[in-house]
Amino acid sequence: MSDRLMEYFNKQPRLGVLSTANKDGKVDAAVFGSPMMVDEKTVVMGLGENRTFAYLQENPNAVFTIMEQGETIMDWKGLRVYLKMKEYATSGETLDTYRKQIARVAGEDAAAMIHASVTFEVSEVRPLIDMGQGWEKSI
Numbered sequence: 001m002s003d004r005l006m007e008y009f010n011k012q013p014r015l016g017v018l019s020t021a022n023k024d025g026k027v028d029a030a031v032f033g034s035p036m037m038v039d040e041k042t043v044v045m046g047l048g049e050n051r052t053f054a055y056l057q058e059n060p061n062a063v064f065t066i067m068e069q070g071e072t073i074m075d076w077k078g079l080r081v082y083l084k085m086k087e088y089a090t091s092g093e094t095l096d097t098y099r100k101q102i103a104r105v106a107g108e109d110a111a112a113m114i115h116a117s118v119t120f121e122v123s124e125v126r127p128l129i130d131m132g133q134g135w136e137k138s139i
Contacts, residue, residue, distance in 0.1 A: 005121040005125060009037040009066065009081065016066040034102060035064055042107035042123050043083055046098050046114035053116055060085035062120065067128060078128030090116045
């Protein structure tokens with residue numbers, strides 16, 4: 001199943017929403033296309049110097065939601081991937097490597113906007129619409 005999850009998570013083009021909350025519970029949701037699942041338990045993404053990054057420094061928990069439109073709402077596919085930030089880098093080899101990858105895919109301007117590379121641990125995967133089915137039935 002993990003290969004299938006990684007393939008689905010990394011499928012391009014796709015957009016998802018990363019939801020975060022600060023230490024006071026104030027929430028934020030932002031659209032991202034760049035998160036990559038590098039193994040079955042690890043997601044890496046680049047962030048600007050923005051609200052999402054600030055909130056993650058106060059509260060490391062987040063949810064990345066991927067949605068694919070279907071004919072009816074019950075036909076929509078997707079996942080909710082629950083994450084916990086393990087580390088981030090605002091300089092160094094990890095960030096430089098990530099910026100180079102983004103430059104190849106999205107261009108130099110997009111790469112220049114990345115302030116930090118962030119590494120998350122996957123803690124749970126749930127279907128977009130949870131009717132008691134396993135996540136693998138939702139993709």
